Amino acid sequence: MGNDICRNQYARLGQGGKIVATYSIPVGPLHVALEEPMYFRVDIEGETVKGLEISAGHVHRGMESLALQRNYFQNITLTERLCSLCSNSHPCTYCMAVENLAGIDIPERARYLRVMADEIKRLASNLFNVGIMAHTIGFNSLFMHVMEVRELAQDIKEGVYGNRMDLAANCIGGVKYDIDDEIESFLRTQLKELKRPMDELYRTYEKDPLVTARTKGIGILPEKDAIRLGVVGPVARGSGIAYDIRDKAPYSAYDQLSFTVQTETEADVRSRALVRLREAIDAISLMEQCLDRMPKGPTVPDCLPDIPPGQSVARSEAPRGELIYYLKSDGTDRPQRLKWRVPTYMNWEALHIMMNNCKISDIPLIINSIDPCISCTER
Amino acid sequence: MTPTTSDSPFKAILPYRDVIHTTDSNGNHFGWVDLPSPEALQITGKRLAEYGARLCTITAFNKKKFAQDGDMQMVYNFDLDGAVLTVSIPVTPHDRRVPSLVDYFANADWHEREFAELFEIELTGRDAPKRLFLDPKIDTGVFNRLVPLSSMMNGASTKQLWETIFAETSMPDWAKEAK
Numbered sequence: 001m002g003n004d005i006c007r008n009q010y011a012r013l014g015q016g017g018k019i020v021a022t023y024s025i026p027v028g029p030l031h032v033a034l035e036e037p038m039y040f041r042v043d044i045e046g047e048t049v050k051g052l053e054i055s056a057g058h059v060h061r062g063m064e065s066l067a068l069q070r071n072y073f074q075n076i077t078l079t080e081r082l083c084s085l086c087s088n089s090h091p092c093t094y095c096m097a098v099e100n101l102a103g104i105d106i107p108e109r110a111r112y113l114r115v116m117a118d119e120i121k122r123l124a125s126n127l128f129n130v131g132i133m134a135h136t137i138g139f140n141s142l143f144m145h146v147m148e149v150r151e152l153a154q155d156i157k158e159g160v161y162g163n164r165m166d167l168a169a170n171c172i173g174g175v176k177y178d179i180d181d182e183i184e185s186f187l188r189t190q191l192k193e194l195k196r197p198m199d200e201l202y203r204t205y206e207k208d209p210l211v212t213a214r215t216k217g218i219g220i221l222p223e224k225d226a227i228r229l230g231v232v233g234p235v236a237r238g239s240g241i242a243y244d245i246r247d248k249a250p251y252s253a254y255d256q257l258s259f260t261v262q263t264e265t266e267a268d269v270r271s272r273a274l275v276r277l278r279e280a281i282d283a284i285s286l287m288e289q290c291l292d293r294m295p296k297g298p299t300v301p302d303c304l305p306d307i308p309p310g311q312s313v314a315r316s317e318a319p320r321g322e323l324i325y326y327l328k329s330d331g332t333d334r335p336q337r338l339k340w341r342v343p344t345y346m347n348w349e350a351l352h353i354m355m356n357n358c359k360i361s362d363i364p365l366i367i368n369s370i371d372p373c374i375s376c377t378e379r
Numbered sequence: 380m381t382p383t384t385s386d387s388p389f390k391a392i393l394p395y396r397d398v399i400h401t402t403d404s405n406g407n408h409f410g411w412v413d414l415p416s417p418e419a420l421q422i423t424g425k426r427l428a429e430y431g432a433r434l435c436t437i438t439a440f441n442k443k444k445f446a447q448d449g450d451m452q453m454v455y456n457f458d459l460d461g462a463v464l465t466v467s468i469p470v471t472p473h474d475r476r477v478p479s480l481v482d483y484f485a486n487a488d489w490h491e492r493e494f495a496e497l498f499e500i501e502l503t504g505r506d507a508p509k510r511l512f513l514d515p516k517i518d519t520g521v522f523n524r525l526v527p528l529s530s531m532m533n534g535a536s537t538k539q540l541w542e543t544i545f546a547e548t549s550m551p552d553w554a555k556e557a558k
Contacts, residue, residue, distance in 0.1 A: 068444065100403050230433050230486035248461035249407040313409060313456060313463050315435075326438050326454060326465075336444050339454075341436035346486055 021046060027363055029058050036374035042355070042363060049358050054348055060378040067338040072098055072307055075338065076170060082342075083375040084165045085125040088117045089318035090340070091170040096251060096314035097327040097338075098172050102305050110174035111253035112294040117161070117169040117177075118252070118316070119283040119290075123194075124153040125319035126234075126276040126283075129371045130205060133273055136364050137214040142204060149197045156190045159183070174300035184291055191284050198284065202277045205270075215270035219354040219366035222267055231350050233321020233343045234279065235370050238272035240265045245317040257289045269369040276319075276371070307333070320344055320371050342376035388462045392430050393423065398464075408462035417468050420455070421478040421504070428483035432457040432464070437490035439470075439498045448472050451498070455480075470500060479505035 023044040029037035037058035043051030063082060067075050079090040092114055099106060106114075131146035154164045160183055161167040169175050179187065205211055221231070226239035236243055244261045246254040262278040264271035309331035315324045321343030328337040347370045354366045389398045389410035399411040414420055435456040442450040451470040456463055470477060479502045480487040492508040494500050502508060 096403075105404050228485050230435075230484065249463075250405055251403075251407070255405060311411070311454070311465070313465060314403075315463065322435070322458075324435050324456060324463075326436065326456060328438075328440060328454075330444060337438060337440035339436065339438040339440075341490075345489060349486065349488065 038374050047359050049355050052352050052355050056378055063379040071333040080166050083373050086318045087166045088121040089316055089323050093314050093316040093323050093325045095170045095172050097312050097325040100314055101310055101312035102307050104173050106174045107298045108295050109297045110299045112290040113175040114252040116287050116290045117167050119286045120156050122319045123280045123283040124150055126280040130273050130276055132368055136368055152190055152194050159186055173304050178299050191288055194284055198281050205273055205277055217268055218362050219269045219369050220267050221350050221354050225353045229350050231347050234272050234275040235347045237263045237275045239267040245315050245322050257286055259286055272369045318343055344373040344377050410464040412466050414468045417477045420468050424480045424483045427457050432459050434484040434487055439494040453477055476501045476503050478503050481505050
């Protein structure tokens with residue numbers, strides 16, 4: 001590395017009287033393990049990480065302030081543009097907050113259609129993360145293969161919603177799309193095609209000696225620290241915490257569907273990847289269950305009430321974990337306050353535990369293992 | 380949100396009689412309580428922590444939208460094994476101090492740093508929090524200091540790793556010569 005990133009270099013006596021060099025190096029704000037900018041100042045002793053400082057603020061957009069200046073319908077569009085990988089979770093949870101406040105019951109069919117949009121995004125998001133993990137450990141053929149499999153999910157999004165990232169699926173009171181016989185046939189074919197490669201991918205991540213050697217025992221977050229720090233999503237479940245909003249506080253049609261809350265107990269990079277892969281496999285099953293059980297009927301209510309003054313809360317399980325929206329209304333057509341807390345926001349501090357005494361070469365791997373979403377964090 | 384008279388999961392936790400209990404269309408439980416003053420938050424936070432609650436988020440807002448230096452409200456959302464409890468406290472323009480909850484909830488740190496930075500609310504019971512998003516300590520031009528992709532991808536850092544390998548590993552002659 002160049003001198004520009006090896007600052008404060010000095011030497012000290014380490015264990016056994018060896019001279020150990022100590023450095024502070026910056027990781028980011030632009031970095032391969034980050035889809036977006038975040039700055040880490042890492043204190044290094046020899047090859048070992050001894051300290052970490054995280055600095056945010058590189059892409060803060062003031063979106064919560066923007067939300068106060070847009071009406072309830074415009075905010076669906078705004079919240080969908082918070083980030084790309086979990087772009088469906090935001091407008092969906094926002095709509096749920098508005099529906100909770102106004103007492104709107106969404107039609108039964110819309111409940112299932114919301115699950116489908118959520119799960120196809122989860123599948124694509126989780127595959128992206130484990131794909132980047134393969135890239136980070138230098139297993140580029142696996143990375144290519146994951147991205148190739150992910151294309152099947154991207155095709156579903158493009159075929160059903162007309163877009164590969166922002167689905168524009170949600171509206172207040174229901175959904176803006178429907179599935180006819182032709183699309184259902186396309187969906188079933190695509191989902192069937194996904195099953196075998198997904199199983200193969202899972203076995204590769206579970207058994208491959210290279211993947212195991214590079215990810216097992218790396219970036220450990222013990223369960224007690226996971227609880228103390230309040231981490232969420234696959235980061236929490238990878239540390240043995242069986243908490244999933246879809247199970248604990250079901251929304252949409254999740255209470256009608258069968259799935260397992262995926263957990264691992266090793267609490268390392270590998271555990272988090274395996275949880276994400278199993279949840280991606282579950283997503284296929286959940287979409288198939290929706291197709292099997294979805295009743296005929298409307299996808300939106302006949303009319304919507306005015307939004308009354310008051311407050312409401314809504315939560316969902318985004319690909320990265322619990323997403324919570326708090327809405328305060330003063331009775332006008334624009335929120336008095338709209339606040340959302342994204343899953344990544346709760347997971348950053350866990351890096352202090354995961355990266356303590358890790359090797360420099362593991363830094364990108366560990367950061368990627370929390371599946372960080374910076375545009376979500378900074379809003 | 381529908382008010383409900385069914386057994387409240389919040390009654391056993393909070394001593395306040397005026398915890399409003401509602402459910403959503405899926406039957407999920409929500410509790411709502413307005414505390415009279417910021418001081419009451421510390422007692423409530425301690426009690427919730429003892430019960431095993433998890434802090435979800437903290438929200439600050441002006442009671443009069445877009446007002447400056449007016450009355451504010453702080454809203455704390457806690458998870459209680461699937462139920463959400465929303466605790467609100469008033470913050471007046473004359474006293475913009477609220478107690479910190481970091482002693483009870485470690486994950487309160489980022490939330491408190493954020494609202495202290497964005498809403499100029501003072502926290503008591505903890506050291507002055509570092510700014511979260513707009514840290515003035517960030518070096519000038521940090522965006523211009525690009526770490527080359529190839530460097531980080533190779534895990535390249537210092538020479539120590541390779542020097543150790545060279546010193547401790549039986550290397551082929553051609554490799555020793557290359558050294």
